Amino acid sequence: MSKISIVTDSDASLTPELEQRYNIRQVPITVHFDNEVLETNIDIDDAALFLRIAQNGKLPTTAAPSPGKFAKAYQAAFDEDGADAVICFVVSSKVSGTHDAAVIAAKELLPDKDITVVDTLSLTMGQGFMAIAAAEAAANGASVQEAISAAEDVRSRTHLYGALATLDYLAMGGRVSSLTAGMAGMLNIKPILTIRDGKLDMLEKVRTRKKAWARTFELVREASQGRTIEKMNLAHTNAFDDAQEFEALLRAEIDCPDEINFVPLTAGLSVHTGPGFVGVAFVTGK
Numbered sequence: 115m116s117k118i119s120i121v122t123d124s125d126a127s128l129t130p131e132l133e134q135r136y137n138i139r140q141v142p143i144t145v146h147f148d149n150e151v152l153e154t155n156i157d158i159d160d161a162a163l164f165l166r167i168a169q170n171g172k173l174p175t176t177a178a179p180s181p182g183k184f185a186k187a188y189q190a191a192f193d194e195d196g197a198d199a200v201i202c203f204v205v206s207s208k209v210s211g212t213h214d215a216a217v218i219a220a221k222e223l224l225p226d227k228d229i230t231v232v233d234t235l236s237l238t239m240g241q242g243f244m245a246i247a248a249a250e251a252a253a254n255g256a257s258v259q260e261a262i263s264a265a266e267d268v269r270s271r272t273h274l275y276g277a278l279a280t281l282d283y284l285a286m287g288g289r290v291s292s293l294t295a296g297m298a299g300m301l302n303i304k305p306i307l308t309i310r311d312g313k314l315d316m317l318e319k320v321r322t323r324k325k326a327w328a329r330t331f332e333l334v335r336e337a338s339q340g341r342t343i344e345k346m347n348l349a350h351t352n353a354f355d356d357a358q359e360f361e362a363l364l365r366a367e368i369d370c371p372d373e374i375n376f377v378p379l380t381a382g383l384s385v386h387t388g389p390g391f392v393g394v395a396f397v398t399g400k
């Protein structure tokens with residue numbers, strides 16, 4: 115039986131514990147403050163990100179890992195894990211050039227190795243759940259294609275909903291106008307986001323955090339439609355206490371799995387949402 119290793123990028127929002135549990139390698143998205151290049155989860159986390167933004171008064175840019183970084187992760191999987199094949203699950207190609215870098219690394223830098231790159235068309239734990247599903251399938255003896263099929267099946271059953279605390283960061287990034295962000299702040303509007311067409315997209319606008327969270331719970335109930343929720347994680351941006359409060363309220367409303375992991379969104383994504391975001395990602399039963 116061939117050994118398959120799983121690689122992804124840090125936009126999958128996998129914690130070090132989840133990386134270790136499922137033996138998944140994450141290649142860091144980079145964050146650029148002018149000429150300073152920082153690697154997600156290595157040089158910068160969400161807390162440090164927002165501190166730097168407050169100090170600088172402007173957003174950094176983000177960039178895909180270089181092909182060389184992917185090649186290094188692939189090679190480590192072969193050399194250190196003893197892999198015969200590697201599957202790399204990357205953040206949606208609709209929001210990042212990461213897919214291209216991962217493909218270049220496979221085809222041009224390691225052309226003699228068995229490496230398959232999968233465009234997840236997802237992000238954060240939508241992407242992370244796919245990597246985990248493939249890792250679980252591979253550990254149970256699946257082939258490369260069977261592991262990919264398992265991941266794609268999980269993608270079809272994965273849902274994500276989360277509430278922004280502010281529109282200021284979307285305004286700073288040019289995604290909404292400053293006027294819109296200012297009015298949203300005055301009216302205490304908390305937009306609800308979801309993954310749609312391979313992007314993190316605004317689903318609804320709800321006034322007050324309490325109502326936004328209540329609507330999020332309704333969306334979870336509607337998406338599960340009486341089916342068992344197999345896996346669930348809570349993603350947040352430097353808002354662990356809020357995420358714990360969210361979990362308690364969610365458990366009171368929804369039949370949740372015993373295990374729920376709290377995962378930082380990570381800097382490559384958090385730069386767009388701003389602090390205070392709390393969201394739930396979950397996989398429903400078939």
